[in-house]
Amino acid sequence: MSKRKAPNGKCRFCKRPIQQLNRVGRRREYCSLACRRSAQRERGKGLEAKKETTSTLPLGRSVTEDLQLLVARLLSAEYEGKSLEVRLRLASEVSREVEHYMSAAVHEEHVRGASWEQVAAAASVSPATARTRWAPREVERRLSRRAADRAAARQLEATLPAARLPVDEQALTESTARAGSKLAAALSFLHRESGLTIKEAAAQIGGGLSAPYVSRILSGERLPTWEVTQELVTACGGDPREVSLLWEHAQGMAPPVRHPLNDAVDRLHAALRGLHLAAARPSSDHIADASDGLLAPADVTAVLSGRMVPTWTMTGALVKALGGWPADVRPLWEAVEYGFLVRLDPGDLAQTPCLPLRLPDPALGTDPDLPES
Structure with a gap:
């Protein structure tokens, strides 16, 4: 927008007439405080978009990082059996971001000196098609629009923090x-x-x-x-x-919850050992002390060595003592519980031991004493 004073006494934002109350001093350029703030937001949005398109981070890499998150959400939706509408919406977003990546990648290579013939060969199209599809002005328009859309989305998130993501996607991101x-x-x-x-x-x-x-x-x-x-x-x-x-979790992957029982047990133990590793492998006594009495040192050792399948109370206490988040591990434990229950003979349910379940020492080379299929 021009910085000149409003012509004919009109608001620079809404263009409605302005009544100048004083003949001296600086003339009013906006009819109200609301219009002034709206104009400031518009200017800020433009600066944000310009900043994003001129970032020192290679644009192709930036788009790829966003694409990775979108693909992770699509994979999670597939694992969780989300509706077709949700999966197609996510797939559409992935497709659109792929187009943005192609534009960014071609633009960066062209700036580095690649000829249209080289670009066309890499994309398996004719040079004329490459020039038309990825002409500098077209790429700039497309990426500027993407940057503006992202800036607007971030502005909306700032004003409506509770509506940033659907509950399941918010939890996945965290x-x-x-x-x-x-x-x-x-x-x-x-x-x-x-x-x-x-x-x-x-x-x-x-x-x-x-x-x-x-x-x-x-x-x-x-x-x-x-x-x-x-x-x-x-x-x-x-x-x-x-x-x-x-x-897997860092990539945003939501693993299927119905693994075979032995696999589910192995995945749960691996996750707990991973948290133990991330906590710099504290001793069993230290973990037991941090569990507020819910765990005994011997139980901690048995779980981390793979010789015990813990109850959820024990699992949650162990995860918290290791500085983890129980909700992140809950699906893995439920997969074990599900696998354990479906392999039981209903007629023998009362005689079958329940969790926690102690398993033979893996060092002895024996299979876990789990219910047979």
């Missing part, structure tokens, strides 16, 4: 953030225990990762792929299975 923090803590602890320098750890990871990037993984600034996570944990002398559930 769980993802917690798991990402725990994953970083677990990886950082393993690295410290290994005695390796960051440069030495990076050298053992395929793909040529730099030491600064590995440092950002350990600090929680970057979420690694599963392949990188496995290699980093192995290089530091750990067991990737202990962080697999943390990684």
Whole structure:
């Protein structure tokens, strides 16, 4: 908007006539305080959009990070059996963000000097189609619109915090953030225990990762792929299975709750050992003290070693003592309970032991004493 004074005594925002009350001093440019604030919001929205489109972070990478979250929500909706309407809406958002990524990626490569012939070959289209589809003005218009939409969404979230996300998506986002923090803590602890320098750890990871990037993984600034996570944990002398559930949750993946019983038991134990690792492996006595008397040291040892399937009360107390969030682990425990119940013979239910269930020591090479199918 022009900074000139309102022509003909009209409000710069709503264009309605303004009655100038004084003949001296600065002329009124807005008819009301509401119009002044609305104009300020419009200017702020434009600055926010411009800031986002000129970010120092590669735009393609920024779009990809948002795309990852959308795909995680779609996967969660599929696991949870959401309605077709919800899944198609999420799929539509994914498709739209893929188009944004393609525009950003082509634009960045073109700025680096790639010819339209090279872009066309990479996209399997003709050079004429590439020029039309990803012309600089068209890409700028598309990405500016995306930035403005995101800025408006953030403004709405700021004024309506309770309506940021549907309840299930809000919970998923919070769980993802917690798991990402725990994953970083677990990886950082393993690295410290290994005695390796960051440069030495990076050298053992395929793909040529730099030491600064590995440092950002350990600090929680970057979420690694599963392949990188496995290699980093192995290089530091750990067991990737202990962080697999943390990684899945950090990615926003909601695992199916109906695993075979033995698998469900293994996943629950792995999740608990992952939290134990993220807490820097405190002793069983320390955990028992932190549980306010709900756990005995022997029970803590039995659960973490895989020799006991705990009750939910014990599981929740253990998770809280380890600094975790019981709601994040509840689906894993319910999967165990479900698998345990469906494998029982109804006629023998009264004679079958219930949770907590003690299992043989895995070191003896015997199978868990679970109900037979």
